[in-house]
Amino acid sequence: MVGIMNPVSREKLESLSSSVKFAIDLGSKLELCRQLKHDLLEEDAADLSEFLPRIFDLYSDPSGPVRKFATEIIGEIGVKHLEFVPEIAPFLITVLEDATPAVARQSIACSIDLFRHTLEQIAIRGLYSSELDSDLESSWSWMLKLKEKIYSIAFQPGSGGIRLVALKFVEAVILLYTPNPNGSLEPPPNEGTSIEFNITWLRGGHPLLNVGDLSIEASQRLVLLLDQLRFPTVKSLTTSVIVVIINSLSAIAKKRPAYYGRILPVLLSLDPPSFVIKGVHVYGAHHALKNALLSCLKCTHPSAAPWRERILGALKEMKAGGLADLALNQVHKINGSVEEEKDDSLLIKEEKPLTKAYDAAGSNVGRKRSGTEGSSDLAEKDEVSGKRVKATPSVSEESTKELNRNITVSQGDISSTQSSTRKVDVDTGPVQQLVGMFGALVAQGEKAVGSLGILISNISADLLAEVVMANMCNLPPTHPHTDTDDELLEDMCIVGSDTQAKYPPSFLADVISLSSTFPPIASMLNSQQSVPNKIVKTEGEEEVDVVADPNSALAYAGMAHEDENALLATDLPVSSNIVLPGMKIDPPTPSDIHDTGNLESGIPGLDSSFRNDGLSDTQAASSLVSTDIEDASQEQATSFGGKSPLHVRPSISIDRSEELSPKAAVTDSSSMVSSTATSVVSSCPFVLPKMSAPVVNLSEDQKDDVQKLAFVRIVEAYKQIAVAGGSQVRSSLLAYLGVELPSELELQKVLREHILSDYINHEGHELTLRVLYRLFGKAEDESDFLSCTTAASAYETFLLAVAETLRDSFPPSDKSLSKLLGEAPRLPKSVLNLLGCLCSPGISEKAEESQSGDRVTQGLSTVWSLILLRPPIRDVCLKIALQSAVHHLEEVRMKAIRLVANKLYPLQSIAQQIEEFAREMLLSVVNVDATERTGAEGLISESHKDSDLEKSSNEHQSMSSISKDISADVHQSETSHSGSSPSVPEAQRCMSLYFALCTKKHSLFGQIFIIYGSASKEVKQAIHRHIPILVRTMGLSSDLLEIISDPPSGSENLLMQVLQTLTEGTVPSAELIFTIKKLFDSKLKDVEILVPVLPFLPGDEVLLLFPHLVNLPLDKFQAVLTRLLQGSAHSGPVLTPAEVLIAIHGIVPERDGIPLKKVTDACNACFEQRHIFTQQVLAKVLNQLVERIPLPLLFMRTVLQAIGAFPALVEFIMEILSRLVSKQIWQNPKLWVGFLKCALLTKPQSFSVLLQLPPPQLENALNRTAALKAPLVAHASQQNIRNSLPRSMLAVLGLAPDTQSSSQAQTSQAHTGDTSNSEKDAAVTEKSKESSSAI
């Protein structure tokens, strides 16, 4: 054993420990430590003794985790080799002071282990020898030092987190030092077997340890612990310390019941309100205390018993209220399970605000079945005991049963029954208080009639329904047993369960009379106010138990506290009132229900004969009936004596005010009775023969069937009521039944069918809402996943089914759907989808397209009202509307756009979102251009992401994701069917909304200018289609002016269209004209933009612009021409035709930088419009032009054209020509050519003009235009002319000898160069003229 350390392992350990020391990062250090620990624990003690210092050395490491680990290793070595304790204990003491709390805590954790082992070792060694070796003694003394040190930490204020562990250490030591009553009393026969150490092993005469001393120390420490919780020390503690101390104390109390009596007073006196620890977190400590008390309560040790009452009292006080009281009573007799019940009832009280009352009461339904079973157990019990029904114990039994059942399920953990027991307790909420209140009022008799009326009118229908339902619980399900063998007489009156609620006064009357007859009943009625069904039992041999239906059985659990029941049972053995809400059912049903109750003895067979009668009567009455209880009770009275069958008379309806009157109290049977407006009460007396009743057990399915049948009957009955004008209360009650009965799904279907079969007449809306609210309440209120999700799912199914039916069966103009969606408590996604499909047909099914327009309108107006009414889902609804606004069908789109732009956009809160969406759509059209194909896939995946997001954030989603979402969808569809840039309709689809918004907010219009430049041809086309309408709608606003004043480049065409539209048919404002002019002057030099306003400019300005205008493309110039000449309606033509022509001629190509061709084209354009540029106009023009100096370049051309156009102008032209001669036209070679041409054209009229030329020019002319010569000569040869000609002239003409011919020839030659040029020009002119005239 004492071997030499294996050198390999030694080396290994050494290297390990040194590498731990020198390892750089924390992770590897810890890993090495782990290895080291593993190896070390394998080693022998002797080897370790050498190595221990090296491990102590590790503790000097700067990093906390390593030190902690080192401590842990040392601790474990110590536990394994107790001989090292004298070395290790001092080490642990030093570690206690470590600056890192985790290390110090580790030290304590090691210490307790070490302490326990040392103690155990010493104790056991001492058993067998009277002396212990010195090592052990020194170990023990060290351990005691260590212990003292830790004690000091535990009780020293303010030592922080380490204190928690130290306190736990104290607890552990106390437990070690005190005998464990449940532990083994003898030490294990041989060492090493692991039995928990028990101090009782120690016997007297132990060398070191004395049981008495140890327990004295333990109790001293306990006192210290307790002192911590005493005032005022407790004030200075942190919550965590208090929690730990409370937990420790409760653990000690539980494990060492001997201390129970010392610990509990402290715990009990721990006053919750004093838990103001630094003003915070009272709750944690509070809860810990509560749990501690509860766990103490569980203690079964005899010493705990006296404290139970006080603990219960304290618990009650902690949570206060009537609930605790009930729970207390209930649980009082159930040992062991008391705590949980208590706890729960308290919790409920705490969590449930009064307003949730009805939900709370509603939740008990979940327990129906077990309630039923429980009550049957109870019934059995009672049979056995032969006693009368006593409520209090019965509930205890029942809950015990329940608890037991659950215990087996959950490993004996009683607390798992909490949820179920909770439900039982819930009954005692406000509803129950109301029930009590009703009862109290009723008990007061006549004088309370008024107050009762006020009470009823003041509570809501829903609450009243709650009360009615809750009250059913208060009816004893079993009939008290009679002691004598008597005939059984049963009188069954079938009453609609709501009648009492609706007409309580009658009930009141009944009650009053009842109480006068049988005083004990009055007290009973304190808690039982609806007494529709009476069973009178007289001296029957048989004991008949009647359980009406699951509800009343269920009620059982809740009525525990009704002492009155007991009273009733004792004093009035023969009467029992049972509510049968489901009694309007098929004949067999009642018996079935009886059987479900699991009765000892039922009423077999009798149902078919007797009840058939009764029920057929009921059916004949065809309505809900109520019973005159007064009457019945009288009969009851008689039945006691005479055993005669009871008769209940049909009641007559009385209106409410009558009922409220004190008269109702009079014991006149006819006036006492009430029912629904048209109902006739029927009742049937039965005399029940003696018979024995076998018990028929129904399967769950059968029970369901029965229940369903019952409900169907009720629903059918409601149809009758509806005809007579139903009431709010009724629908509340019906909804309640439909939702709360166990087979809720089936019933909801029945209910739904009922609602939908005649939505309007059955008050479908109200009823639906009531059902929805009830389901919603369940979904919201239930804390457990199961019921929560189920209710939510049922809610959704119900709402969706109703909504779908409303959509499909009502005309689009009907508002029911909108109203329903507006008022339903919550709109699940599927319903919103439905709405979405309505607004955007074709999204899902093609089939729906047929319904088209009106449906869309219906959907949209619903969406609108939802947006207005339901801010939380505004975004989702808006999304629907927006989706519809980019719908591919124009009809749909336009409707949606009208809604969005006209109704929604003006709403401040959502305007921004709408705008963003519209902009995004607008941009998508342009961007798809650029990024199409490549971007498409990314967008699709993005849309998926969005839909995920949408899920998580549910209704509250940001608008940006909405718009992305939709636009992504749009992209998808685009890419799927177009592939490249969007078509014109597609572009329109995306842009329409934006345009519509522009009309509302003109500044948005700017965006269109921005995108215009980069848009595709199709998009531009789409834009141009929109513009006229858009701009006309917008009119000229300052925003628009601003946009116009600075259009982005590329948008000129758009600007043009806008300007055109703006000026069409109206006079543009001065600002507009000013803006345009400014724009032309500064930025945009294109004269085109001025064109639309030209008619409105002053003439002189136009004339200044004329060169620019001429420079326009011909077609545009023509348009300009028209505008100018037509002018505006108000101001008349800007320019006269003459002015136009003159202006054209005023253009000098070189100077103005305009090609001559443009100018000639302009001229031609004018000449084409002969009806405007008439003969007179031309004459006028020419007349003016000829006076110009210099002559306009195109003058002769125009003259020629004028002749071509109007031959009648020849005379006038001649005059012009002669004036040209006088102006020495030949000086200008170009014009000279034209002149000659003209002369040639106008011969012979032109001869006289030619002859006016000076001879040299004439000669030149004749040389150039040879064709003139002969006719001219001929002309000149005429005697009268010839005579008038000078000689020189004649010489030129060859009519006289020429002396100067040579010189003339020279002159003419000098001219030749020029003229050949101008000849060409003239030819060109000629040609163009021809071509233009050809047009």
Added chain:
Amino acid sequence: MKFRYAMVCSSNQNRSMEAHSLLKKQGFDVSSYGTGAHVKLPGPSLREPNVYEFGTPYKHMFDDLRRKDPELYKRNGILPMLKRNLSVKLAPQRWQDNAADGCFDIVFTFEEKVFDMVLEDLHNRDQVLLKSVLVINLEVKDNHEEAAIGARIALDLCEQIEAVESWEDSIDDIMVSFENKHRRKLLYSISFY
């Protein structure tokens, strides 16, 4: 990450798994458990829940429910939830049977009932290690939406706890600041392994 976390609800399906999933994504050392007797999932009606044993793989439940009524279980969010769960771990685990999983430093519960059960279970174990464990109850309603919110809040709290050197010293401050920030009432207790 210094601490080991456990997320506990009743069925180890919704709240605890939501938090487990989230914390796992954030790199925490986290496990999750349920304290109930069985794993119960909603069925077609309240009376017909789908009941499984702890340890039944989520995948199995997923397939089972998808076979039964895909529409219903998709709509009520059960299928998506199971799908999420099966990506986190194999099967629901029961808290009371987790002794083999070692010590946790921080245990989150999402319902007071569960909180009490965890504490009681811890108290019933042999507390020999003297290793403290912080049990925090954050009340979260058991539906999908609230679970998601609850998980985020739990994460926030975990991050704050991670940020301090030892929670034993600063837990009260953390709780106070947390309660002020989230306006949620917390309940905590300290137990020992």
